[in-house]
Amino acid sequence: MKITAQEEYGLRILLRVARSDQKEGISIPALSEVEGLSVAYVSKLSRILRIAGYLYSTPGNKGGYVLALPAAEININQVLKVLGGALFSKNFCEEYPGAEKLCTNSVDCSIRSLWQMIQLTVDQLLDRVSLQDLISQEQASTDLLKSLLNPDHLLKPATTDKIIG
Known part of the structure; x- marks a missing residue:
């Protein structure tokens, strides 16, 4: 990645x-x-x-x-998805099945579970970051981002229904 x-x-x-x-x-x-x-x-x-x-x-x-919007209203996760897309999309298996029409692991794929959890974790972190958070100097932004990595912030509000967005 x-x-x-x-x-x-x-x-x-x-x-x-x-x-x-x-x-x-x-x-x-x-x-x-x-x-x-x-x-x-x-x-x-x-x-x-x-x-x-x-x-x-x-x-x-x-x-x-x-x-076009206040910096505090610009979500970094959404900006990155506009610029390049998600790390792992739910359509990945359909788009890259290999030589077959369907992925040979489409029914039981533990690797897909890993990518989904990575995407969920990245989304949860980046959803908490606005452009306003990045405007300050590097040290202030680093301190803010470190506080967001606190385990109490991750994996709390999201549900497994929103694993891939």
Whole structure:
């Protein structure tokens, strides 16, 4: 399992826009320069984030991107799923059955149970993180995220009905 470049850079762009104090927004060329990415790639990621409702483009010559929602209302789990999808989706077995039409392990698969539990744990953690939580400096964000890893926070509110979302 890996975090894709699209997820990493998309989240970085969203965070950069959230940290911007420019009322007209931050332009694609400016995002490209500060993040060290090509203009084309920033355009692609910005478009994905705009279509998903996280960014709003301001019109005009000095226009750019601003958050479409308050940072506290932007759920990191949902952003990552928009940018790249879940680590393990419930459709995985149908999409990758191997050489057969149906997976040979579709009835009894202990590995699927492992992936489902990993996805559940990741979802439970990331559902508790907003973009606002990441705006602060690294140490403050680290402290917050460590508190979320407290065993009392994980595996409490979710049910097994929502193992894969």
